[in-house]
Amino acid sequence: MPLILITVGIVYIVEEDCIGCGAVMYMQGEQGGLAAQTRIVSQAAAVSPRMLLEELFFGPIAAETHASALPAGVSALDVLGVSVADGIAGVNLSGNAYRRFQSLDEAGERNAAYAIVNTLCQLDEIRAVKIYIEGASTERMRDLK
Numbered sequence: 828m829p830l831i832l833i834t835v836g837i838v839y840i841v842e843e844d845c846i847g848c849g850a851v852m853y854m855q856g857e858q859g860g861l862a863a864q865t866r867i868v869s870q871a872a873a874v875s876p877r878m879l880l881e882e883l884f885f886g887p888i889a890a891e892t893h894a895s896a897l898p899a900g901v902s903a904l905d906v907l908g909v910s911v912a913d914g915i916a917g918v919n920l921s922g923n924a925y926r927r928f929q930s931l932d933e934a935g936e937r938n939a940a941y942a943i944v945n946t947l948c949q950l951d952e953i954r955a956v957k958i959y960i961e962g963a964s965t966e967r968m969r970d971l972k
Contacts, residue, residue, distance in 0.1 A: 848873035851949055852883050853942040854893035861938055861945065862893045876916050876947055877909040883946045896942035898927040898935070907961070914954040916947050925960045
């Protein structure tokens with residue numbers, strides 16, 4: 828029988844020699860907003876901003892009931908880098924991610940942005956997120972139409 832240990836924001840599931848952590852990914856909710864979906868990840872992924880973001884960009888796994896809030900065609904390869912300084916995570920996304928965000932309407936863009944922000948802000952050291960596209964600062968992830 829697995830032993831479940833709970834600390835602030837992280838659930839550890841211990842089964843024999845295997846340890847996994849529960850990390851929350853924010854996915855598309857049924858009512859148009861976001862839904863928190865707990866995913867078992869490695870201990871390293873549970874505390875690494877980049878690895879958490881890559882998990883989010885990977886999309887839902889078979890056991891998860893919600894769809895991704897991110898646009899179709901993005902993947903973990905679109906996460907070019909993540910840095911954290913003074914509580915702010917700088918997320919550098921690829922040009923491909925930017926092009927994919929163009930397909931979203933305003934509500935979809937908001938959900939995608941908050942899926943990234945909420946997923947990263949579960950880490951104690953992150954209180955805000957700034958998104959960059961290919962290293963350039965951006966206020967929006969899609970052009971206004």
